[in-house]
Amino acid sequence: MVVIATMEAMSILACLILGILIPEVSTSAGNQWTYRGSLGPDHWHLDYPHCGGVKQSPIDVITDDVIIDIERLTPVVFSGFDVVSSTAEFTLENNGHTVKVTLNDKKNQIKGGGLPGVFVAEQFHFHWGATDSRGSEHSLNGNHFPMEMHVVHYNKKYGNITEAIDKKDGLAVLGFFFEVGRFNRHFDEIIHHFQDIKFKNDNVSIHSIPLVQLMPAKLLQFYRYQGSLTTPPCYESVTWTLFNQTIEIAEEQLEEFRTTIFENDESEGGVSIDISDDFRPVQCMHGRRVYASHSSLKFPKNPPPNNSKIVQENPTSSASIITPSVLVLALLIVTIFRM
Numbered sequence: 001m002v003v004i005a006t007m008e009a010m011s012i013l014a015c016l017i018l019g020i021l022i023p024e025v026s027t028s029a030g031n032q033w034t035y036r037g038s039l040g041p042d043h044w045h046l047d048y049p050h051c052g053g054v055k056q057s058p059i060d061v062i063t064d065d066v067i068i069d070i071e072r073l074t075p076v077v078f079s080g081f082d083v084v085s086s087t088a089e090f091t092l093e094n095n096g097h098t099v100k101v102t103l104n105d106k107k108n109q110i111k112g113g114g115l116p117g118v119f120v121a122e123q124f125h126f127h128w129g130a131t132d133s134r135g136s137e138h139s140l141n142g143n144h145f146p147m148e149m150h151v152v153h154y155n156k157k158y159g160n161i162t163e164a165i166d167k168k169d170g171l172a173v174l175g176f177f178f179e180v181g182r183f184n185r186h187f188d189e190i191i192h193h194f195q196d197i198k199f200k201n202d203n204v205s206i207h208s209i210p211l212v213q214l215m216p217a218k219l220l221q222f223y224r225y226q227g228s229l230t231t232p233p234c235y236e237s238v239t240w241t242l243f244n245q246t247i248e249i250a251e252e253q254l255e256e257f258r259t260t261i262f263e264n265d266e267s268e269g270g271v272s273i274d275i276s277d278d279f280r281p282v283q284c285m286h287g288r289r290v291y292a293s294h295s296s297l298k299f300p301k302n303p304p305p306n307n308s309k310i311v312q313e314n315p316t317s318s319a320s321i322i323t324p325s326v327l328v329l330a331l332l333i334v335t336i337f338r339m
């Protein structure tokens, strides 16, 4: 318990330190960004100032802190998600950051569920890890899932995604977590085209799939909060819906994501770099709250494992003492650097 309380205090402290740092610079002129290195998430705000905002995504959902709001969070009403269009196809694309599927007809719409309007599905894409222990952008009580799918919708009143993308009520994204399990034949209709989109900017037309087949069966239980795009330019325009039921996918299917899709284009030659670990770290809440559509979604974190007693009996352990001093030191160094 001591350790957990300290960790929470530390994450608040880290948010405060970041809060001091972020308003700082906005100078470099590039428009490249990555998940690693000098153009990685810690630097996005330099080129894309919205990324340093106070309503950023993803977040860690702390289930004990959610507010149950059954009256507002009625079921999301889906229309068109069960029909397969014989004419319209999907465009499957490797954009160098993710695998993205664009819906070419605008037939899939959602409303209800406390959403501020009617929203039209535009595209869906994935965030996955190099191993099963990571990959999702959002986390639940600090735990990540091996993959997360985002179905991106724009508010119909804005007409298209370009108009909606930076409006406060512009986007609604449905987030789904994956768990390793049985082979998922619906996703295989996407995965088996991966050979055609190995490199950045590759795209291929594929038959459309009724989206309901890609989603879990139970959609009544979800979390809701206000946040942002999880990639630059990080506009704070997203009403987030994170569903409780997960999607099952086989390990070998996750391996296809991990080993077939590269972030470089073919012409770069040499060694190809896979896109795995294309997730942004969780962001500070800055006072925001997460709402839940069902009372079972509010529950305490798993109690700490029994061996935590050992840590508590040993107050000089590194977790409880050294790390906060490292943070204070970091703050000092940063302050000195800025002077």
Ligand SMILES: *[C@@H]1O[C@H](CO)[C@@H](O)[C@H](O)[C@H]1NC(C)=O
Pocket: 158, 159, 160, 162, 163
């Ligand atoms: C989006 O809508 C705006 C306003 O109606 C229009 O000017 C623009 O061309 C549209 N963009 C696309 C990509 O369709």
Ligand SMILES: *[C@@H]1O[C@H](CO)[C@@H](O)[C@H](O)[C@H]1NC(C)=O
Pocket: 091, 093, 201, 202, 203, 204
């Ligand atoms: C797909 O790739 C082709 C050839 O590179 C390109 O002309 C086209 O604009 C791309 N389509 C989409 C939807 O990105």
Ligand SMILES: *[C@@H]1O[C@H](CO)[C@@H](O)[C@H](O)[C@H]1NC(C)=O
Pocket: 140, 177, 243, 244, 245, 246, 296, 297, 299
């Ligand atoms: C879904 O809810 C159950 C409790 O009802 C919980 O054990 C589980 O961790 C939740 N999963 C997600 C992804 O929210």
Ligand SMILES: *[C@@H]1O[C@H](CO)[C@@H](O)[C@H](O)[C@H]1NC(C)=O
Pocket: 305, 306
């Ligand atoms: C922790 O200890 C209790 C009793 O001391 C035991 O019942 C429980 O199974 C233990 N839990 C774990 C995760 O080892």
